[in-house]
Amino acid sequence: MGRFLIRRVTGVAVLLFVISFVTYGLFNLVPSNPATLYCGKNCTPEKIAKIEKKLELDQPFLIQYGRWLYAIPLGRTYPWGQSTEATNSDVVNVCPAPCLGYSFRRETPVTGLITDAFPITFSIAIGAFVLWIVGGVTVGVISALRRGSLLDRVLMFLTLGGYSLPSFFTGATVLLFPIIAWGWYPIPHYVPFSQNPFEWAQNLLPLWIVIAILNAALYTRITRANMLETMNEDYIRTARAKGLSERRVIFKHGLRAALTPIVTIAGLDLGGLLGGAVITEKIFTFRGLGAVTVDAATNYDLPVLMAVTIIAAFFIIVANLIVDILYAAIDPKVRLS
Amino acid sequence: MSSVLEDGVSAPSAAPRSYLEVRDLQVHFPTDDGLVKSVDGLSFTLEKGQTLGIVGESGSGKSVTAQAVLGLHKGTRAHLGGEIWLDGQELVHAGAEDVRKLRGSKMAMIFQDPLSALHPYFKVGAQIAEGYRQHHPDVSKSEARDRTIEMLRRVGIPNPDKRYSDYGHQFSGGMRQRAMIAMALVNDPSLLIADEPTTALDVTVQAQIIDLMKDLQSEFGSAIIIITHDLGVVAEIADDVLVMYGGRCAEYGTADDVFYRPQHPYAWGLLGSVTRLDRVREERLRPIPGTPPSLISVPSGCAFNPRCTYAPLNGDRCQTERPELVTVVPGHAVACHLSDAQRTDIFRDEIAPTL
Numbered sequence: 231m232g233r234f235l236i237r238r239v240t241g242v243a244v245l246l247f248v249i250s251f252v253t254y255g256l257f258n259l260v261p262s263n264p265a266t267l268y269c270g271k272n273c274t275p276e277k278i279a280k281i282e283k284k285l286e287l288d289q290p291f292l293i294q295y296g297r298w299l300y301a302i303p304l305g306r307t308y309p310w311g312q313s314t315e316a317t318n319s320d321v322v323n324v325c326p327a328p329c330l331g332y333s334f335r336r337e338t339p340v341t342g343l344i345t346d347a348f349p350i351t352f353s354i355a356i357g358a359f360v361l362w363i364v365g366g367v368t369v370g371v372i373s374a375l376r377r378g379s380l381l382d383r384v385l386m387f388l389t390l391g392g393y394s395l396p397s398f399f400t401g402a403t404v405l406l407f408p409i410i411a412w413g414w415y416p417i418p419h420y421v422p423f424s425q426n427p428f429e430w431a432q433n434l435l436p437l438w439i440v441i442a443i444l445n446a447a448l449y450t451r452i453t454r455a456n457m458l459e460t461m462n463e464d465y466i467r468t469a470r471a472k473g474l475s476e477r478r479v480i481f482k483h484g485l486r487a488a489l490t491p492i493v494t495i496a497g498l499d500l501g502g503l504l505g506g507a508v509i510t511e512k513i514f515t516f517r518g519l520g521a522v523t524v525d526a527a528t529n530y531d532l533p534v535l536m537a538v539t540i541i542a543a544f545f546i547i548v549a550n551l552i553v554d555i556l557y558a559a560i561d562p563k564v565r566l567s
Numbered sequence: 568m569s570s571v572l573e574d575g576v577s578a579p580s581a582a583p584r585s586y587l588e589v590r591d592l593q594v595h596f597p598t599d600d601g602l603v604k605s606v607d608g609l610s611f612t613l614e615k616g617q618t619l620g621i622v623g624e625s626g627s628g629k630s631v632t633a634q635a636v637l638g639l640h641k642g643t644r645a646h647l648g649g650e651i652w653l654d655g656q657e658l659v660h661a662g663a664e665d666v667r668k669l670r671g672s673k674m675a676m677i678f679q680d681p682l683s684a685l686h687p688y689f690k691v692g693a694q695i696a697e698g699y700r701q702h703h704p705d706v707s708k709s710e711a712r713d714r715t716i717e718m719l720r721r722v723g724i725p726n727p728d729k730r731y732s733d734y735g736h737q738f739s740g741g742m743r744q745r746a747m748i749a750m751a752l753v754n755d756p757s758l759l760i761a762d763e764p765t766t767a768l769d770v771t772v773q774a775q776i777i778d779l780m781k782d783l784q785s786e787f788g789s790a791i792i793i794i795t796h797d798l799g800v801v802a803e804i805a806d807d808v809l810v811m812y813g814g815r816c817a818e819y820g821t822a823d824d825v826f827y828r829p830q831h832p833y834a835w836g837l838l839g840s841v842t843r844l845d846r847v848r849e850e851r852l853r854p855i856p857g858t859p860p861s862l863i864s865v866p867s868g869c870a871f872n873p874r875c876t877y878a879p880l881n882g883d884r885c886q887t888e889r890p891e892l893v894t895v896v897p898g899h900a901v902a903c904h905l906s907d908a909q910r911t912d913i914f915r916d917e918i919a920p921t922l
Contacts, residue, residue, distance in 0.1 A: 464683035470639055471678075472698035472750070473671030486688050562688065562734040 231558075238554070242547050249543045250536075254295045257532045263287070264334055267530055285334065298536075301329035308332045330540070331533030335526075340537045343522055347506075348541075350420050351518035354511065355503040357434050358441035363496060366446035370453025371485065377458060385450070393447030401440045401513040409436065420516050440510050445499060449492060456488035463487070490560055494553055501549025505542025583652035585612035586790055587636070587758055592659075593648035594628070594635050601863040605631040607814040608649070610892075613807070615757060618784065618791040620805030620822065622798060622837065624859045628814040629794040633760045635659075636792070637676050638666030653758060672702040675751035679763040681743035685735030692719070692731030695750045702754045718749040722779060741772035745779065752783060759784075760792045765800055777803050798841050802826060810834050813860045813870030816892055820899035830901035830910050832875045835918045853921070869904065877905060877913060 265281040266273065282288045286297070297306065305327035325332050325339040333340055369389065373382045392400075408414045418436050421429040460466065461484050469483040470476075506520030515521070519538060526534035558564045594606040606628040613619045621629045634640060636651055641663040651658040653674065658666055678684040686694055695718060696711040703711070712731065719727035722745040735743060744764060751759060761780065765773035781804060784791055793804055801808055801822065808825040810818040810833060818831040829835055836855035857874035860866055872878045872885040881904045890902040903910065 464678060464680060465686040467639065468678060468684045468694075468747075468750075469686070471637060471670060471676045473667050473669070473701055474697070475667070476642070483686055483689075487686070490688075560688070563736055 235555075238551050242551060245547055246540065246544060250299070250540050251295065253536055253539045254298065255291070257536055258291055258294075260532070262530055264530065264532060268334060298331060301325060301327070301331070303327055305329045330537035333526075333531055333534050335529050335531040335534075340533050343534060344519065344537055344541060347517055347519045347522045349422065350516050351504060351506050351511070351520065353420070353423060353430065353434055354437050354441070354507050354516065354518060355500060357431065357438040358445070358507075359496075359500050359503065361438050362442035362446040362449060363492075365442060366449025367453045367489070367492065369446070370450040371457055371480075373450065373454045374457035374461070375480065377454075386454075389447035389450045392443040395443070397440055397444050397507075397509045398513065400443055401437075401510050404436050404440055405513055418514055418516075437507070437510050437514055437516065440513075441503070441507055448495070452492060452495070453488060456491060457484060460484050460488040490557075493556055493560060497549040497553035497556070498546065501546040502542075504545040504549075506538065583655060585652075586615045586654055587613040587792075588652040589632075589636065589649070590652070591649040592632065592635060592651065593646070594631050594640060595646040595648075597644060597646070598863075603862045604814050604865060605862055606635065607865070609811070609814070609816055610649075611807075611809050611816070611819065613758075613790045613792065615790050616784065616788045617806045618793060618804050620801035620808045621792060621794045621811060622796060622801055622808060623811035623817075624796060626859050626862065627811040628862070629811055630762050631814075632811075633676065633762050633792060633794055636758075636760060637670055637674060638663070639670075641666060668702075671698050671756075672754040673756055674758040674760065675754065675756035677744070677747050677751045677759070677761040677764045680767045681740065681747045682735060682767075684747060685743060687735060689734075690732050691735055691738065691746050692716070692733075695719070695746070695753055698750055699753045714753065715749070718753050719746065721783075722746070722749045722752075723775075724749070740768050741775060744768060744772070744776055748776070748779065748783070752787070755787060756789060757787075758790045758792070760794070762794045763796070764793070765797065766795070773797075773800070780804065798826075798837060810837070813865050814862055815870065816900075816902060817871065818901045818903075819892065820895075824896075824899040828899070829914070829918075830895055830899070831871075831903050832877050832905075833871050835914065836874075838922055839918065869902070877909075880905065880909060 263278070263282075265278045265285060265287055268281050268285075269277055279288075286294060289297075300306070306325055306329055308323040308325060323332065323337075323339075325341070328341055330340040330344065332338075333343065336343065366389075369385050373385050376382045409417055415436065416433075418433040421433050423430045461480070465487075466479060466483055469479045474483070504519075506518055506523050508520035508524055510516075511518045511520035512524055519541065522534060523538045525531070526538065589612070590610050592606055592609045593604070596603040596605060609628070609632060611619060621632065623629050631640075635645075635647060636653075636658070638658055638661075640647060647659050649659060653669070656669075658669075685691060689697075692712065692715050695715040696708070699711045699714050700706055700708075706714070716727045716731055719730060724730050724742055724745050730738070730742075730746075735746075738746060744767075748764075759780075764780070765776050768776060777800060780791065780793075783789075791804070793800065795801060805822045808818075808820060808822050809816055810825065810831060812833050818825060818829065818834045825834060826838070829838055833855070836853075839853045840855060842852065855874055860870050860873075866873055866886075868884070868886040868888055869875070869878070869890050875885065878885040884904050888904070890904045892900045892902045894900045895907065901910075905913070
């Protein structure tokens with residue numbers, strides 16, 4: 231287990247390094263020069279050259295990347311000030327470790343933007359996750375046990391519907407009709423959990439529902455299919471032959487085996503969602519990572535995009551690692567190392 | 568030995584005389600293709616301490632019969648008919664919950680493939696202990712554990728206290744089947760049904776498992792039904808033999824009768840297709856021609872008639888009239904239109920010399 235962890239964590243580090251390099255390279259290839267964005271109306275080639283020098287855009291790619299990387303554990307300073315004139319070299323902006331870069335646009339370290347946005351995204355993701363896992367698995371089990379019944383067909387139709395509707399549609403519908411037009415529910419705004427857990431949940435609930443509707447469908451179908459398969463296994467017959475109650479047969483022996491594959495996709499989905507629920511955040515104007523990403527993309531704020539990409543990749547990779555470790559706990563046939 | 572039914576079926580609802588008495592059992596499954604008559608009018612009896620072997624090809628209804636006795640068809644779409652009396656209690660029409668309480672305690676079952684019959688995610692010991700606690704609700708976890716370890720020791724698993732915590736995949740094939748036997752016997756069942764218990768095992772292990780079952784039977788005095796297509800296993804362990812074909816009984820008698828004085832052409836075929844290493848290899852194996860019938864459209868008349876060499880001897884009677892089970896000598900019954908004299912002659916002249 232120890233050796234497995236060391237090997238996997240090293241792998242994660244290497245993978246993140248590669249991803250960051252590729253991302254940095256890609257953004258470097260984008261045919262847009264950040265310097266021109268800062269140049270203002272009276273732009274001259276001299277001015278651009280000056281800004282490039284300040285932003286270190288004149289340095290070779292590897293130097294730029296190296297400095298960016300170096301700043302993550304050690305922090306760095308950026309020798310330019312508020313003014314796009316960029317003549318006052320006394321102004322120094324400190325970007326303390328872990329420094330993920332400096333937003334030219336918003337004139338603030340990227341790390342701060344992300345740490346502000348992350349709790350919002352995390353709140354959205356975790357609640358939606360719980361909701362869709364519980365909902366999806368429950369509906370899947372009910373459908374499997376009532377296979378072929380009217381209830382099964384109605385549930386399968388509804389989940390297919392939920393899966394087919396894009397989140398900009400469900401999101402906008404939920405926001406527009408029950409909340410704005412009919413006023414059944416207060417317009418959600420983010421309240422930190424530490425401030426008021428009840429209001430936190432109350433405000434996040436519409437977002438959770440929108441995301442859960444989309445994701446639950448897949449879990450319903452997978453649970454249903456796995457459950458149907460598992461209930462035909464020989465060991466279920468053995469459990470029945472032991473005289474166990476049907477409830478115990480279904481929920482202990484059946485569900486235990488049927489849920490194993492769910493862990494895999496659940497981990498990856500949660501990891502993916504932690505990178506930001508772009509559309510839902512935008513619709514409900516929650517300033518999570520998704521909204522930060524969209525703003526950065528529309529403003530050519532490359533350092534922010536860069537950081538968000540790395541963070542999203544980090545969550546997916548770590549989720550994957552956790553799934554692997556969980557698997558060893560869930561499935562006795564899997565041995566780490 | 569247990570009493571073999573006299574001509575035909577006893578009158579319904581007569582008090583049972585045997586420990587296990589199955590009367591005119593029918594198990595039909597409605598499917599999209601039609602009604603599958605897996606078991607269609609089967610009767611047999613079994614006393615405590617006795618062993619009944621049910622033999623037949625795949626799809627002859629052996630396993631379905633066993634599962635019907637255990638009540639595993641309750642709550643499914645299967646249609647059950649007839650009566651099953653266990654120790655004076657009727658099971659076919661009993662409530663699902665009543666039968667469930669007997670399952671695993673009074674009657675238990677061992678399955679064919681012990682790897683897939685063990686739950687992959689639970690410890691073997693825990694699975695056995697679970698069955699014990701199900702029928703002994705007052706027993707503590709540690710008592711159930713002790714009982715399980717004792718059972719594992721009984722069935723010959725070395726280091727049972729360590730193996731308790733192993734999973735099915737960590738056991739060898741023979742050990743797995745021993746664990747399944749321990750699971751079946753943990754509540755001292757008086758009826759044990761073994762559905763092809765040795766099929767998935769290699770030959771040396773087969774012998775060990777059969778010996779184990781014999782030992783345990785003499786120790787606990789339980790009744791055993793052993794379902795198999797391996798006549799060697801039946802010869803080894805069974806007191807009575809029931810030959811099934813197409814969901815019905817073709818021949819039923821003591822093991823001696825069925826092995827040494829078989830009456831039904833299908834039984835001749837089964838015996839003739841056994842590999843014999845103690846004979847000169849003068850010719851090829853003699854399989855029974857054809858394939859087992861579809862249980863949706865069982866051949867009219869005698870289900871075996873399309874494969875029977877001797878069917879033409881009776882004109883078209885074998886195609887039109889279903890033979891009833893008739894007693895040849897007390898304790899030995901056969902369902903065949905051939906006359907006693909014909910069967911005796913054919914067996915003496917054509918079959919016996921080749922066996």
